[in-house]
Amino acid sequence: MLILYSNQCPVSFPVEGAGEGREIAGPLEQDEVEGILNKFFRKGEIRLLASENGLEGTLFNKVFSSFRNYCLNLDALPPELYIRIKDISQDAGHPDDLFPYFLDHAKNIFPHLSSMEELKKISDLSTPANWYPEARSLERKIIYHAGPTNSGKTYQAIKRLFEAESGIYCAPLKLLANEICQKSNAAGTPCDLVTGEERRFASLEGPSSHIACTIEMASITNKYKVAVIDEVQMIRDSQRGWAWTRALLGLNAEEIHVCGENSAIDLVKRLMLDTFDEFEVRKYERLSPLHWSDTALESLQNIQAGDCIVCFNKKDIYSLREKLESMGIKCAILYGSLPPGAKLSEAARFNDPDNICKVLLATDSIGMGVNLSVRRIIFNTLEKRVKNSQGEFETEKLSTSQILQIGGRAGRYGMDFDRGEVTTMNQVDIKLLHCLKNRDVELITQAGLHPTSDQIETFAFHLPGSSLADLITIFEGICKLDGEKFFMCTTDTFKTFAKMLEHIPLPLRTKYLLCNSPINTNPFLTSMLLKIARRISNGEAVHATWFRIQIGWPLAPPQTTKSLEHLESVYDAMDLYLWLSYRFVDMFPDVHIIRDMRVEVDLLIQHGVKNITKMSKEKSISLENVTTEKLDEESIDSDETYGKYNANDKRSNQHYISSYDNLFNKSMNEKNGRLAKVERTTGFEIPEELIEKYEREDNILSTSLLGKRRKILKTREKREDYTLNTPLVNKMRKSSKTKSVPKNPNIHKARRTPIEARNYTNLVDNQSREDKKEKYLSEIPLKVRLNNFFKQLPAITEKMISTFPEKSVRCRSEMQNEKSEKKDSGSIKT
Numbered sequence: 001m002l003i004l005y006s007n008q009c010p011v012s013f014p015v016e017g018a019g020e021g022r023e024i025a026g027p028l029e030q031d032e033v034e035g036i037l038n039k040f041f042r043k044g045e046i047r048l049l050a051s052e053n054g055l056e057g058t059l060f061n062k063v064f065s066s067f068r069n070y071c072l073n074l075d076a077l078p079p080e081l082y083i084r085i086k087d088i089s090q091d092a093g094h095p096d097d098l099f100p101y102f103l104d105h106a107k108n109i110f111p112h113l114s115s116m117e118e119l120k121k122i123s124d125l126s127t128p129a130n131w132y133p134e135a136r137s138l139e140r141k142i143i144y145h146a147g148p149t150n151s152g153k154t155y156q157a158i159k160r161l162f163e164a165e166s167g168i169y170c171a172p173l174k175l176l177a178n179e180i181c182q183k184s185n186a187a188g189t190p191c192d193l194v195t196g197e198e199r200r201f202a203s204l205e206g207p208s209s210h211i212a213c214t215i216e217m218a219s220i221t222n223k224y225k226v227a228v229i230d231e232v233q234m235i236r237d238s239q240r241g242w243a244w245t246r247a248l249l250g251l252n253a254e255e256i257h258v259c260g261e262n263s264a265i266d267l268v269k270r271l272m273l274d275t276f277d278e279f280e281v282r283k284y285e286r287l288s289p290l291h292w293s294d295t296a297l298e299s300l301q302n303i304q305a306g307d308c309i310v311c312f313n314k315k316d317i318y319s320l321r322e323k324l325e326s327m328g329i330k331c332a333i334l335y336g337s338l339p340p341g342a343k344l345s346e347a348a349r350f351n352d353p354d355n356i357c358k359v360l361l362a363t364d365s366i367g368m369g370v371n372l373s374v375r376r377i378i379f380n381t382l383e384k385r386v387k388n389s390q391g392e393f394e395t396e397k398l399s400t401s402q403i404l405q406i407g408g409r410a411g412r413y414g415m416d417f418d419r420g421e422v423t424t425m426n427q428v429d430i431k432l433l434h435c436l437k438n439r440d441v442e443l444i445t446q447a448g449l450h451p452t453s454d455q456i457e458t459f460a461f462h463l464p465g466s467s468l469a470d471l472i473t474i475f476e477g478i479c480k481l482d483g484e485k486f487f488m489c490t491t492d493t494f495k496t497f498a499k500m501l502e503h504i505p506l507p508l509r510t511k512y513l514l515c516n517s518p519i520n521t522n523p524f525l526t527s528m529l530l531k532i533a534r535r536i537s538n539g540e541a542v543h544a545t546w547f548r549i550q551i552g553w554p555l556a557p558p559q560t561t562k563s564l565e566h567l568e569s570v571y572d573a574m575d576l577y578l579w580l581s582y583r584f585v586d587m588f589p590d591v592h593i594i595r596d597m598r599v600e601v602d603l604l605i606q607h608g609v610k611n612i613t614k615m616s617k618e619k620s621i622s623l624e625n626v627t628t629e630k631l632d633e634e635s636i637d638s639d640e641t642y643g644k645y646n647a648n649d650k651r652s653n654q655h656y657i658s659s660y661d662n663l664f665n666k667s668m669n670e671k672n673g674r675l676a677k678v679e680r681t682t683g684f685e686i687p688e689e690l691i692e693k694y695e696r697e698d699n700i701l702s703t704s705l706l707g708k709r710r711k712i713l714k715t716r717e718k719r720e721d722y723t724l725n726t727p728l729v730n731k732m733r734k735s736s737k738t739k740s741v742p743k744n745p746n747i748h749k750a751r752r753t754p755i756e757a758r759n760y761t762n763l764v765d766n767q768s769r770e771d772k773k774e775k776y777l778s779e780i781p782l783k784v785r786l787n788n789f790f791k792q793l794p795a796i797t798e799k800m801i802s803t804f805p806e807k808s809v810r811c812r813s814e815m816q817n818e819k820s821e822k823k824d825s826g827s828i829k830t
């Protein structure tokens with residue numbers, strides 16, 4: 001029995017008379033065999049023949065690599081194949097003669113090759129219009145609202161939607177779905193919101209007649225009078241295009257309003273020929289004038305109120321902001337991965353005429369989504385880094401469609417500026433800008449498609465031994481589609497997840513759902529998905545307590561762009577939890593807790609986005625004479641006024657605690673990051689007991705400064721009190737004449753977040769602490785608590801500096817001594 005390992009699955013089949021070939025035909029060298037196989041691999045005719053037999057692209061490569069290993073094991077080869085190779089080596093045969101053996105080998109590895117006809121039928125995607133019999137039984141009318149951005153297309157479509165008896169609005173983004181939902185309710189048409197992570201009903205009595213949803217969530221079984229499909233040009237999107245195709249072909253509505261660029265009219269019209277629906281085009285012109293400037297901005301000195309600089313990565317955004325803020329110009333920022341709350345808050349800051357923030361720095365994500373009062377769009381560059389089909393990054397010029405869509409955001413109708421302007425940062429780009437915007441927009445010729453879970457399940461029935469990733473690869477290899485109208489959406493992310501979950505025992509449908517999770521492949525999110533899949537496989541519910549440990553809760557306000565980015569991933573992980581909670585109801589019981597935590601993270605991100613440049617700047621200045629623990633607090637500054645709080649003595653103590661909490665949070669984050677990394681690289685989940693042990697021994701906490709703080713933690717635990725009794729705190733307390741803060745024996749039971757803890761300490765006055773605690777936790781909403789906390793930080797910092805000017809210097813020198821001692825001893829001790 002010969003066992004081959006192909007794609008991690010052992011394939012075994014018997015070899016009769018192995019070794020006899022050598023006796024009959026004489027010796028063969030491995031080099032000779034390699035040469036023959038290479039010739040075989042390079043031949044175009046062989047590839048053609050292979051593809052006719054269902055072996056295309058990666059499948060061909062996989063089979064070839066397995067066939068090569070098989071052939072190189074000369075003593076195990078069947079005599080017939082051995083003799084054939086020997087003949088070829090002596091020019092008594094041709095490398096093509098190996099094809100029948102190659103095909104047999106392929107069928108052993110991929111049994112689907114034996115049931116090709118059946119599988120071809122299942123994967124026939126040539127007539128997707130027929131997948132939706134209910135929509136086909138309706139007489140539908142499609143009205144295409146075509147025009148450039150800011151021409152009132154959506155306005156007209158939703159006007160009709162709100163008047164209808166029932167309707168559905170399909171949005172490309174959650175924010176847009178939310179906006180239309182709010183508009184509809186405000187206009188007196190009750191409307192529910194449905195996104196992957198949220199269901200919000202307008203009325204307690206049950207579902208409303210209208211729904212605003214993200215396009216992937218559109219129901220193709222419910223009946224509606226009117227449907228609106230927005231931004232239909234996204235039908236060409238390589239990942240999400242299928243959702244627009246599905247909505248166009250499958251929506252069960254009598255009247256469908258489609259809004260989008262002129263470039264998709266022809267494609268939609270051709271699709272509607274297959275559905276026999278009535279088709280009408282309504283064309284629109286831009287509502288406000290747009291001027292394409294001949295002069296570039298050239299210098300940031302020329303920036304004006306209402307300007308928006310469009311960059312294509314976050315790094316450029318933050319570096320521009322640093323420069324602008326050093327010139328005293330406040331900026332709002334917007335990019336795709338910000339959570340909705342942060343996006344809205346930044347947009348509101350920029351749109352508010354009374355706010356001092358008058359400049360916006362954004363990525364191309366502003367092409368769609370929130371309404372912005374932009375007077376002038378300034379392209380920082382006209383190039384963008386994109387991933388090519390091999391997954392490598394390359395620089396690409398912006399397309400005409402992108403230039404028009406982004407540039408067109410200037411001078412939005414109904415907002416502050418009745419005329420828009422577009423320019424570039426550098427004069428050398430002006431010519432290219434004009435050239436690009438004058439070109440005809442590329443016509444969209446194909447709509448996205450992707451296999452359904454039913455199709456994959458039927459595939460699995462025929463190919464019981466295949467992994468999910470292989471099923472998708474095989475499906476893509478043999479599926480038939482009408483290339484004139486359709487293309488297959490990329491499944492790279494899906495396959496990455498499928499490979500990662502391959503060895504976790506889960507039903508196929510569960511795996512399919514998990515692999516469709518709306519997250520990117522960043523390591524933190526990938527490891528979260530893996531851990532969640534393991535828990536589901538073990539039949540363990542994903543509780544908030546477990547989730548908190550994984551994300552290192554409670555989280556500290558971000559101090560750097562890197563930690564801000566991590567918080568954004570944490571937000572996405574919470575979205576993942578909520579998304580899964582609708583698909584595996586019993587396994588995700590703590591939806592409400594996660595929702596609340598998500599609000600907190602959104603607020604932390606909002607605060608970070610607002611202040612991060614300032615923080616990093618202050619950090620670099622104050623590094624000269626301030627200790628690290630001090631920086632953690634000091635650098636958290638705010639634009640807001642200092643609030644009602646007076647800098648009283650208790651803050652000295654509180655500041656110290658806050659510093660400790662920040663450091664503790666940081667170390668927890670780092671620890672969780674390290675755990676995730678170990679889990680990713682080993683592929684094993686680290687048992688809880690080990691994590692506990694790790695926590696007890698905690699290498700991270702033992703490093704430099706944190707080692708010192710750990711002592712404080714112990715003291716704090718021992719005393720079960722917020723009050724720290726270290727010499728440093730005592731000294732601080734003494735010199736600031738702070739009254740001691742009363743004990744709170746319930747601190748650990750209450751499991752407060754550091755933010756709650758800090759604010760709580762603030763509220764201590766003459767009344768009893770417990771009364772205050774009750775009042776604080778029950779009456780003051782979280783957002784207010786958090787805002788109050790941020791407001792008082794500058795005051796705390798000021799007080800600290802004025803009261804203990806020598807503290808920072810002393811601590812720093814202590815730290816340095818400590819460091820050099822550790823260096824000398826050659827290791828870090830706990």
Ligand SMILES: Nc1ncnc2c1ncn2[C@@H]1O[C@H](COP(=O)(O)OP(=O)(O)OP(=O)(O)O)[C@@H](O)[C@H]1O
Nearest residue numbers: 148149150151152153154155156259371412413414
């Ligand atoms: N007839 C109108 N009366 C009042 N406001 C209008 C009218 N038409 C459009 N608007 C407003 O103009 C702005 C742009 O309209 P709309 O969003 O419909 O444009 P669009 O062509 O769909 O562009 P985009 O795709 O960029 O959203 C919106 O704020 C909308 O409310």
